[in-house]
Amino acid sequence: xxxxxxxxxxxxxxxxxxxxxxxxxxxxxxxxxxxxxxxxxxxxxxxxxxxxxxxxxxxxxxxxxxxxxxxxxxxxxxxxxxxxxxxxxxxxxxxxxxxxxxxxxxxxxxxxxxxxxxxxxxxxxxxxxxxxxxxxxxxxxxxxxxxxxxxxxxxxxxxxxxxxxxxxxxxxxxxxxxxxxxxxxxxxxxxxxxxxxxxxxxxxxxxxxxxxxxxxxxxxxxxxxxxxxxxxxxxxxxxxxxxxxxxxxxxxxxxxxxxxxxxxxxxxxxxxxxxxxxxxxxxxxxxxxxxxxxxxxxxxxxxxxxxxxxxxxxxxxxxxxxxxxxxxxxxxxxxxxxxxxxxxxxxxxxxx
Amino acid sequence: xxxxxxxxxxxxxxxxxxxxxxxxxxxxxxxxxxxxxxxxxxxxxxxxxxxxxxxxxxxxxxxxxxxxxxxxxxxxxxxxxxxxxxxxxxxxxxxxxxxxxxxxxxxxxxxxxxxxxxxxxxxxxxxxxxxxxxxxxxxxxxxxxxxxxxxxxxxxxxxxxxxxxxxxxxxxxxxxxxxxxxxxxxxxxxxxxxxxxxxxxxxxxxxxxxxxxxxxxxxxxxxxxxxxxxxxxxxxxxxxxxxxxxxxxxxxxxxxxxxxxxxxxxxxxxxxxxxxxxxxxxxxxxxxxxxxxxxxxxxxxxxxxxxxxxxxxxxxxxxxxxxxxxxxxxxxxxxxxxxxxxxxxxxxxxxx
Numbered sequence: 270x271x272x273x274x275x276x277x278x279x280x281x282x283x284x285x286x287x288x289x290x291x292x293x294x295x296x297x298x299x300x301x302x303x304x305x306x307x308x309x310x311x312x313x314x315x316x317x318x319x320x321x322x323x324x325x326x327x328x329x330x331x332x333x334x335x336x337x338x339x340x341x342x343x344x345x346x347x348x349x350x351x352x353x354x355x356x357x358x359x360x361x362x363x364x365x366x367x368x369x370x371x372x373x374x375x376x377x378x379x380x381x382x383x384x385x386x387x388x389x390x391x392x393x394x395x396x397x398x399x400x401x402x403x404x405x406x407x408x409x410x411x412x413x414x415x416x417x418x419x420x421x422x423x424x425x426x427x428x429x430x431x432x433x434x435x436x437x438x439x440x441x442x443x444x445x446x447x448x449x450x451x452x453x454x455x456x457x458x459x460x461x462x463x464x465x466x467x468x469x470x471x472x473x474x475x476x477x478x479x480x481x482x483x484x485x486x487x488x489x490x491x492x493x494x495x496x497x498x499x500x501x502x503x504x505x506x507x508x509x510x511x512x513x514x515x516x517x518x519x520x521x522x523x524x525x526x527x528x529x530x531x532x533x534x535x536x537x538x539x540x541x542x543x544x545x546x547x548x549x550x551x552x553x554x555x556x557x558x559x560x561x562x563x564x565x566x567x568x569x570x571x572x573x574x575x576x577x578x579x580x581x582x583x584x585x586x587x588x589x590x591x592x593x594x595x596x597x598x599x600x601x602x603x604x605x606x607x608x609x610x611x612x613x614x615x616x617x618x619x620x621x
Numbered sequence: 622x623x624x625x626x627x628x629x630x631x632x633x634x635x636x637x638x639x640x641x642x643x644x645x646x647x648x649x650x651x652x653x654x655x656x657x658x659x660x661x662x663x664x665x666x667x668x669x670x671x672x673x674x675x676x677x678x679x680x681x682x683x684x685x686x687x688x689x690x691x692x693x694x695x696x697x698x699x700x701x702x703x704x705x706x707x708x709x710x711x712x713x714x715x716x717x718x719x720x721x722x723x724x725x726x727x728x729x730x731x732x733x734x735x736x737x738x739x740x741x742x743x744x745x746x747x748x749x750x751x752x753x754x755x756x757x758x759x760x761x762x763x764x765x766x767x768x769x770x771x772x773x774x775x776x777x778x779x780x781x782x783x784x785x786x787x788x789x790x791x792x793x794x795x796x797x798x799x800x801x802x803x804x805x806x807x808x809x810x811x812x813x814x815x816x817x818x819x820x821x822x823x824x825x826x827x828x829x830x831x832x833x834x835x836x837x838x839x840x841x842x843x844x845x846x847x848x849x850x851x852x853x854x855x856x857x858x859x860x861x862x863x864x865x866x867x868x869x870x871x872x873x874x875x876x877x878x879x880x881x882x883x884x885x886x887x888x889x890x891x892x893x894x895x896x897x898x899x900x901x902x903x904x905x906x907x908x909x910x911x912x913x914x915x916x917x918x919x920x921x922x923x924x925x926x927x928x929x930x931x932x933x934x935x936x937x938x939x940x941x942x943x944x945x946x947x948x949x950x951x952x953x954x955x956x957x958x959x960x961x962x963x964x965x966x967x968x969x970x971x972x973x
Contacts, residue, residue, distance in 0.1 A: 301842075301900025301937060324895065332891075394899070394935075490653075539684075543676065547746070547931060548653025548958065579899060582934055583746075585653060585958045606900065606937045 270388055270571050271600050272312060273350070274342040279331040281307035291617050294596060297604045299621040305604035308621075309391065309576045311339045312602065315353055316389040316573070317417060318369065318380050327359050327367040335359050343387040346571070353387055381424065385417050388573035390565060392558045394583050397550050399557065400542045404531040411530075414561055415470055418569050422470050425463045432459035433523045441521035457510055460526060464505035467527040475500040475532070477564050478557070482534070485556035489591055495537050496553055503529035548585065555588055559595060572599040579604050622740055622923050623952050624664060625702070626694040631683040633659035643969050646948060649956045651973040657956035660973075661743065661928045663691045664954065667705055668741040668925070669769060670721065670732050679711050679719040687711050695739040698923070705739055733776070737769050740925035742917060744910045746935050749902050751909065752894045756883040763882075766913055767822055770921050774822050777815045784811035785875045793873035809862055812878060816857035819879040827852040827884070829916050830909070834886070837908035841943055847889050848905055855881035900937065907940055911947060924951040931956055 277286040282304040288295075297305050310322055310329070323329050330337040336358040344350045352374050360366040371383035399410045416423045436456035442449040478498050486496035505526040510517075513524045534541050534553055541553050565573050575596070581589060582605075596603075603616075629638040634656040640647075649657050662674055662681070675681050682689045688710040696702045704726050712718040723735035751762045768775045788808035794801040830850050838848030857878040862869075865876045886893045886905055893905050917925050927948070933941060934957075948955075 301904065302898045304898075306898055328895070543680070546654045546656075546658055552653065 270574055271344040272341055272387070272574050272602075273344060274340075275308070275312065276338075276340040277308070277311050278336075278338040278340075279334040280311050280337045280339060281329055281331060283307060284331065286621075288619055290600070290602065292615075293600050294615075295600075295602045295617040295619060297602065297619045297621060298606070299604075300606065303621045305621065306393075306578050309393075309578050309602065309604060312341070312574070312576060313389050313391050315339050315341045315343075315355060316385070316387050317413060318355065318371065318384045319413075321391060321393075321413075325365045325367065326357050326369060327365065330357060330359060330367075341387065345386065351386060353383070355383075381420075384423065385420060388417050388565065388569065388571060389576050390558070390562050390573045391576040391578065392555075392580055393578035394580060396558065397554050400534055400545075400550055400554060404529075407532055408528070408530060411471060411474065411532075414564070415474065417573070418565060419470060422467065425466045429460065429463035429467060429527065432456055432463060433526070433528055436460055437522050440518055440523070444518050444521050457507065460523065461505055461507055461510070464526045468502060468505060468530070471500065471502070471527070471530065474564060477567065478560050481560035481563055482553075482556045485559045486536075486553065489552050489556055489588060493537075496541075496556055497535045497538075498557075499533050499535070501531040501533060503527070503531075551583055552588060555584070555591065559591075562595070562599075575599055575601040577601060577603045579606070581605055582607070622926055623696040624693055624739070624926055624954075625696060626692075627660070627664065628690075628692040629660070629663050630688075630690040630692075631686040632663050632689045632691060633681055633683060635659060636683065638973075640971055642952070642954065644967075645952050646967075647952075647954045647969040647971060649954065649971045649973060650958070651956075652958065655973045657973065658745075658930050661745075661930050661954065661956060664693070664926070664928060665741050665743050667691050667693045667695075667707060668737070668739050669765060670707065670723065670736045671765075673743060673745075673765075677717045677719070678709050678721060679717065682709060682711060682719075693739065697738065703738060705735070707735075733772075736775065737772060740769050740917065740921065740923060741928050742910070742914050742925045743928040743930065744907075744932055745930035746932060748910065749906050752886055752897075752902055752906060756881075759884055760880070760882060763823060763826065763884075766916070767826065769925070770917060771822060774819065777818045781812065781815035781819060781879065784808055784815060785878065785880060788812055789874050792870055792875070796870050796873050809859060812875065813857055813859055813862070816878045820854060820857060820882070823852065823854070823879070823882065826916060829919065830912050833912035833915055834905075834908045837911045838888075838905065841904050841908055841940060845889075848893075848908060849887045849890075850909075851885050851887070853883040853885060855879070855883075903935055904940060907936070907943065911943075914947070914951075927951055927953040929953060929955045931958070933957055934959070 272290055274290070275288050277283045280286070286308065297308060299305050310320055313321055314329070320326065320329055336356060339355045341353045342350060343353060354372040356370040358368045360368055369380060371378045371380050373383060373386060398406050412426065416426070436453070439449045439452050439456060475498065482498050483496050486494045503525050509525045517524050534557070536545055536549055536553065539545070541550060545553065562573070562575065577592070580592065584592065624642055626642070627640050629635045632638070638660065649660060651657050662672055665673055666681070672678065672681055688708060691707045693705045694702060695705060706724040708722040710720045712720055721732060723730045723732050725735060725738060750758050764778065768778070788805070791801045791804050791808060827850065834850050835848050838846045855877050861877045869876050886909070888897055888901055888905065891897070893902055897905065914925070914927065929944070932944065936944065
């Protein structure tokens with residue numbers, strides 16, 4: 270996987286921005302607020318059709334403009350180069366809504382088909398929130414990874430979310446008016462079928478992460494370090510739905526299933542979010558991110574482009590060295606304010 | 622304000638830890654997970670009787686131990702040195718509860734009286750969450766500052782929180798059983814009286830912050846930078862309570878007042894949490910923290926001890942320099958993994 274070119278139009282603070290990426294490692298250097306993170310956001314957008322920063326898609330459109338465009342030329346495999354294009358416009362009728370269009374080699378494609386054509390894995394200082402933030406942040410991490418790796422996962426996830434939404438409406442109708450029980454069975458089936466698929470994929474992911482995160486934990490710290498990751502699954506099944514029926518009607522919400530899943534990361538048996546030092550949290554998130562990259566390679570049989578947003582500023586020398594080693598394995602695009610941190614002068618430097 | 626000595630027993634990872642602070646600037650250097658942040662947590666605990674990290678007080682007690690003790694000798698004013706002691710023990714009867722005792726010069730004191738005897742202002746990398754986190758995080762920032770500055774604020778805040786809790790119980794009784802209207806008046810008065818006091822103190826604080834944050838914003842960036850801070854007050858009054866009466870009964874909760882307050886920080890008219898770059902967010906939080914320190918000095922007529930937890934790793938050169946300048950103005954205790962970042966060799970170094 271290699272991104273050769275990127276062209277932005279009206280994306281965030283960039284009226285226009287064009288870059289050619291030469292070689293495997295590119296460093297984007299510039300002062301605060303020059304728009305370094307925005308470039309990585311655009312590249313990640315091209316991979317996932319979603320922003321890792323914006324609440325609404327329209328927020329990525331430059332102020333006073335009506336649309337934004339991201340164009341990229343990516344080598345997917347040898348002899349397979351694709352021109353990718355995403356167009357995001359404000360919806361004149363609905364605030365916060367937007368119009369999104371995708372093209373591959375100038376041919377319009379559905380967003381579902383477009384997403385995952387090109388792949389990237391992002392690492393930013395805010396990633397520590399995967400550990401310390403809400404369960405929602407952890408589910409987002411799982412989904413963003415699995416969306417890129419598995420199109421069926423993405424499809425069934427969308428169906429699951431819709432089914433839960435519709436099921437909750439029925440639950441509310443039952444609570445308010447005492448009727449609708451006959452409609453529940455249909456949505457139960459949808460929720461269970463799609464939910465089981467999602468949890469099987471997550472099971473496979475955690476089986477891999479369990480081994481990988483501990484391996485990296487030992488490499489980054491020492492042999493005595495034991496990092497464990499536990500999938501806190503809220504299992505979905507017809508039995509469980511039957512069991513929670515009354516409580517679900519009372520709260521008009523679906524109380525079990527993948528949308529209630531979570532996971533915890535422990536260091537030598539202590540919850541790292543609650544009891545880990547900041548340094549331990551940074552090391553654990555680095556181990557998790559390395560594992561994410563490995564899982565990608567193992568399952569998708571391709572190496573995604575690695576995007577490192579301003580991460581050197583946060584790491585101590587040992588972790589910095591570990592990161593420098595992994596950089597060489599795939600195309601890597603790095604942002605930094607401190608040119609001095611970049612040790613190898615063979616890297617391509619783009620100053621903005 | 623000067624902390625001369627600190628002694629910890631069973632505090633976090635420290636079985637025992639003793640330090641004497643000599644001169645105005647002390648740097649605590651050590652590898653990851655040595656317990657650097659824990660030392661600052663203990664000092665801040667001594668000032669506020671609260672942890673900035675732990676969910677429950679008992680979490681600060683070393684694993685397998687039953688109590689923790691923090692002892693400090695502080696010069697409050699010239700010729701006024703006090704021995705401060707806090708003792709936190711597990712409550713054998715209730716999980717997550719704990720027993721807290723305070724002494725000044727070996728004489729037992731109520732926690733209310735103890736808090737604020739000694740003062741500190743803390744700056745850590747997580748402080749950016751004041752901007753990007755929930756309204757709750759922003760209210761906590763306001764309260765932690767005002768608790769230290771004003772004992773009446775702390776007292777009335779506690780009364781307000783209790784009054785809202787009791788009022789909500791009455792609202793629930795009205796919703797469930799249709800009775801309790803006669804009890805509401807009493808709690809309305811409590812909520813309005815204490816709430817008005819809290820919002821007046823917050824008004825004063827924001828009046829100061831408005832000017833100060835913009836001044837520091839210009840110093841840290843350039844003259845064109847305009848940082849504004851807006852107090853998003855949910856005004857409390859008998860009229861507002863009357864107006865929200867039906868909705869409050871329906872939700873069994875108090876919908877207006879200081880516990881719904883928030884604030885926003887904008888850079889050149891854009892919400893910095895939503896649209897600012899990471900660098901801009903760091904600069905804004907630095908400006909906010911400098912303003913916090915200034916407000917302390919202006920109102921409490923004393924300079925609190927400044928605690929800097931691992932902040933150099935996050936700042937670019939310009940902001941680092943600004944921080945180095947402010948360090949000289951009061952006793953400052955700094956933690957870092959990188960000794961090299963500390964430019965002046967006259968600082969006291971404590972290696973752990």
